[in-house]
Amino acid sequence: MAGDGERVGRWVRRGVNAVLAGLSATGLAVTNIPLLAVSIGALALAPVPFLGLAIVPWTMTLVRKRANLERLLAARTGVLVARPYHPPPERAVAGGWQRFRWTVTDPATWRDLAWLVPGAVVGFGLGLICVVIPLYGLVGLTLAPLWIWLGTGWYGYGVVWSVDTVAGALLCVPQGAALLVGGLWLAPWLRRVDALFAWLFLAPTRAAELRLRVTQLTVTRADTVDAQAAELRRIERDLHDGVQARLVSLGMMIGLADELIDRNPAAAREMLGEARVASGTALVELRHLVRGIHPPVLAERGLGGAVRALALSLPVPISVDVDLPGRLDTPVESAAYFAVAETLTNMIRHSRAHHGSVSLRHADGMLTMEVTDDGRGGADATTGTGLRGIERRLAVFDGTMTLSSPPGGPTVVTMELPCVLSSPRIMHSSETD
Known part of the structure; x- marks a missing residue:
């Protein structure tokens, strides 16, 4: 009834x-x-x-x-x-x-x-x-x-x-x-x-649709080139200022230890200990750099597992609901992961939220990602680079992003990516991290 x-x-x-x-x-x-x-x-x-x-x-x-x-x-x-x-x-x-x-x-x-x-x-x-x-x-x-x-x-x-x-x-x-x-x-x-x-x-005619498509592809290609160039510059900067500097310092420490090993074995051992610490620090920085390029958990556990692992590392409780009957192609999966990660980062930095949620769904050839928080609202995609960067990242794959953020909240970011799933595995879970 x-x-x-x-x-x-x-x-x-x-x-x-x-x-x-x-x-x-x-x-x-x-x-x-x-x-x-x-x-x-x-x-x-x-x-x-x-x-x-x-x-x-x-x-x-x-x-x-x-x-x-x-x-x-x-x-x-x-x-x-x-x-x-x-x-x-x-x-x-x-x-x-x-x-x-x-x-x-x-x-x-x-x-x-x-x-x-x-x-x-x-x-x-x-x-x-x-x-x-x-x-x-x-x-x-x-x-x-x-x-x-x-x-x-x-x-x-x-x-x-x-x-x-x-x-x-x-x-x-x-x-x-x-x-x-x-x-x-x-x-x-x-x-x-x-x-x-x-x-x-x-409605646009077929000629108009073709023209709009060409315009869209031209814009997204330019955005992709700019984004890749910016990413390469970031990797180069991180390598130069981080790992490379540590490796240079490590080489100098080993050289000094080699010179001191006959005259002052105790100082040489101390120097080798510092070199061991420096090598460990360089390895950690290198791992962080690799995660920024393509997180290993994303390759191992897929989009759902990577998002749950990301939610565990955040200071705000994030509930994750995943319904993905399979795996996405690697480029799309990476773009989807970093789009969700950037959205959650913006939430942590600006929303003052006490709780958030992420929903991942795939139906009718469309991946839908919805990120919600109970923060102060008032987000505007035109006033910052974070949300604009997400739009450009999704546009490469003909994806879209819509934002609903009235003053006082809640803020809801809905991202859609047209894609297909390649694995028959069923991955369905709903949990609070």
């Missing part, structure tokens, strides 16, 4: 959300026509010096914002409509020729303009149906109670339902209930139809 109640509750919430989305779509559709009129006026003024360079990009920015709102509404129905726009040129200023040219030469601009009128008609019509049917049913459902409460002389709803007796009002109750239920059932489907119609106009 409880399960049935939950399903009914989810169904009702889904219907109500669709009705509210239909109401939003109806209001937004009304703005399409004046927005088109303003756009046509701006394009007519394009030949005017200076004025056209400024007003056309500004107007098309409004059109893009309206199209992006439609993409957002479509995404809530499960229809993902990507943004097909060209990336803005570097050093483009408002009112300049580069920004004007970037706007008017982008095919997506004209597809947005072509969508405004049919989008207004379809969006307004379907949105109105989403709202009117359940609202009409709600009126019929409440007609009889209001009639009895306000008296038989009250005819406020009679205009809608055309009844003038209590018996007629009572008959409206089951009809209203049927319309309300039917409207809540129909609304999500109508919203999806509207989203699919928007997808026909606003």
Whole structure:
């Protein structure tokens, strides 16, 4: 019974959300026509010096914002409509020729303009149906109670339902209930139809998808080269300042001991003892350096085991939940591990959290990593290099990162990597470290 109640509750919430989305779509559709009129006026003024360079990009920015709102509404129905726009040129200023040219030469601009009128008609019509049917049913459902409460002389709803007796009002109750239920059932489907119609106009064409993919690969390749160069510089610095210096010192100690072994054996033995300590320190530093390149525990125990081992070494309790039915390819596994490690490091340094959690899941060809903490929140990916570095690391493998960190917390970092698993071993555990 409880399960049935939950399903009914989810169904009702889904219907109500669709009705509210239909109401939003109806209001937004009304703005399409004046927005088109303003756009046509701006394009007519394009030949005017200076004025056209400024007003056309500004107007098309409004059109893009309206199209992006439609993409957002479509995404809530499960229809993902990507943004097909060209990336803005570097050093483009408002009112300049580069920004004007970037706007008017982008095919997506004209597809947005072509969508405004049919989008207004379809969006307004379907949105109105989403709202009117359940609202009409709600009126019929409440007609009889209001009639009895306000008296038989009250005819406020009679205009809608055309009844003038209590018996007629009572008959409206089951009809209203049927319309309300039917409207809540129909609304999500109508919203999806509207989203699919928007997808026909606003989704990128195959040429646009190819262009965006080339742009993305160019950016990620440059980021990868920069990241590899920075990593090589870090390894070189660590070797030069750490292990290399220790080995030079070790060689000098052994040389001094060799000179003293005949004249002062006691001093030579002392020097050899110091050399033994220095060799141990150099070995520890070398092991730390190797772990920074590719932790041995990652190769031995996989991503789940490496993350659990990492959680054990942190000063804040971290609960780890792993559901990975196999092993990932080594490059992806390494990128995923260091992304989680960097996220946890940021949590320890900045969040003031008392507890954190890591969830690793693989389903439908996608590795999902979620890191949560109960800290102060307010994290912003645009203000630091840590989260930006994670985004670049994941982008190499077409991965993404989303951040939710309201002031006061909690902070949730969700990272996704498209990948396949290569081992049939089942590794499922949930534990608190």
